[in-house]
Structures are given as C-alpha cells and as structure tokens.
Amino acid sequence: MAAAAGGDGGDGPAPAAAPGRAQLFSTVVDTFLEKLVTAGSYQRFANCYRCFYKLQPQLTRSIYDQFISQLQTSIKEEIEEVKNEGNLEELFNSLDKIVEEAKDREEPAWRPSGIPEQDVRSALVPYLRKHRAHLRRALRHKEERNGRVAESVLMGRDSIAELQQLIQARQQAWQAISKEQRELIMTFQEPQ
Structure with missing residues (x-):
C-alpha cells in the first residue's frame, strides 16, 4: 500500500x-x-x-x-x-x-460506540436518573416536613386564639370583681 x-x-x-x-x-x-x-x-x-x-x-x-x-x-x-x-x-x-x-x-479508541452523543447519553442518563430520583425523594421528604410544620402552625394559631379568648374572659371577670370591690369599698366609706 x-x-x-x-x-x-x-x-x-x-x-x-x-x-x-x-x-x-x-x-x-x-x-x-x-x-x-x-x-x-x-x-x-x-x-x-x-x-x-x-x-x-x-x-x-x-x-x-x-x-x-x-x-x-x-x-x-x-x-x-x-x-x-x-x-x-x-x-x-x-x-x-x-x-x-x-x-x-x-476505529475510535476512547469512545465505546464511536458516536459522541450516544456515548455521552449512555454515561450521563443513568447518573441523571439517579440524581432525579434522589431529588424527588428529598422533595417528598421536605413536603411532608412542611406539611407537619403547617399543621403545627395551624394548631398553634388555634391555641393562641383559645388563649386570647380565655385571657379576655378572665380580664372581664377581673374587671367585674374589681368593680364590685370598689362598690363595696365605697359603701363602707359612705358617711353614716
């Protein structure tokens, strides 16, 4: 040749x-x-x-x-x-x-198939799929955690609302008692 x-x-x-x-x-x-x-x-x-x-x-x-x-x-x-x-x-x-x-x-020495796109795809796709599955698991975990946090926030808000109502009722009761005490004190102080 x-x-x-x-x-x-x-x-x-x-x-x-x-x-x-x-x-x-x-x-x-x-x-x-x-x-x-x-x-x-x-x-x-x-x-x-x-x-x-x-x-x-x-x-x-x-x-x-x-x-x-x-x-x-x-x-x-x-x-x-x-x-x-x-x-x-x-x-x-x-x-x-x-x-x-x-x-x-x-023949190409370093590429398995000789087609760059196919070789890149065959190397990257499994990695990207694994990474996507990992990200989906992490997202699901975060969503579950966020759901639990949201529930606890709502429960906290309900608890705060109940406490506010209780505080208001006690305040009104205290004011009523305080008014009665003043009236009682006034009756004792009236000149006879």
Whole structure:
C-alpha cells in the first residue's frame, strides 16, 4: 500500500516528524519570555526612573539589562521546577506515544460506540436518573416536613386564639370583681 501511495516503494526521504509536546511547551515558554522582554521596553523603564536616567544613562541601561536577565532566569527556573514536580516531560512523551499509536487505528479508541452523543447519553442518563430520583425523594421528604410544620402552625394559631379568648374572659371577670370591690369599698366609706 505504501508503494502504491508513494510510488517509489518508500525509498524517499521520511516526512518530518511533528514536534513533540515537550518541544512545543518549551517553544511557548521561550516565546512568552521574548514577548515579556519586548512588552517591558527599556524606554518605559527609563521613563519610570527618569531622574536617575538623566544622571547616569549607561548605569540605567545596565540595571535594566540585569533586571530582564534575572527575570528571565527566574521564570525559567520556576517553569523547570513545575515541569520537574509535575513530571511534565514524561507525561508529554507518553501523550505523544499514545497519539502516535492511535494514528494507525481506524476505529475510535476512547469512545465505546464511536458516536459522541450516544456515548455521552449512555454515561450521563443513568447518573441523571439517579440524581432525579434522589431529588424527588428529598422533595417528598421536605413536603411532608412542611406539611407537619403547617399543621403545627395551624394548631398553634388555634391555641393562641383559645388563649386570647380565655385571657379576655378572665380580664372581664377581673374587671367585674374589681368593680364590685370598689362598690363595696365605697359603701363602707359612705358617711353614716
């Protein structure tokens, strides 16, 4: 098949290999550092330290160059530390290997059916049904609890109404007794 496709039996030069993820990551980091240097131009630095720049422009340039160099070094060291701690180099290589192995496959490697919608549905529907059943149980429980609370509120209102009637009856009785006591006291105080 290679002979039919290539025409020369595969004796020609091999196609250039695509850069690996580790190489791409390094390129992105280098590009970032270049953009950082161009974004923080010397002219801005000089404007910030205008008085010092006017007195000693060569020293200002030297300080700027040292600052940029140390900043780049510091960023590179931090990125290398992250790469080492996260074992990124090995992970990038294993990803490249997985992609390379999957190139010759015709069927989808990671989807059971090959149809994304069906695969998502088959994975999510059972979970969503279980979640819906859980929510329905929780809702039923809350409704029952709210019903009990509503009943107790109504019973409390009835109890309050009965107590208000009792208070009113006792108040009226007390007022009647108080009136009788005043009348009795008045009768004793009348001059004879």
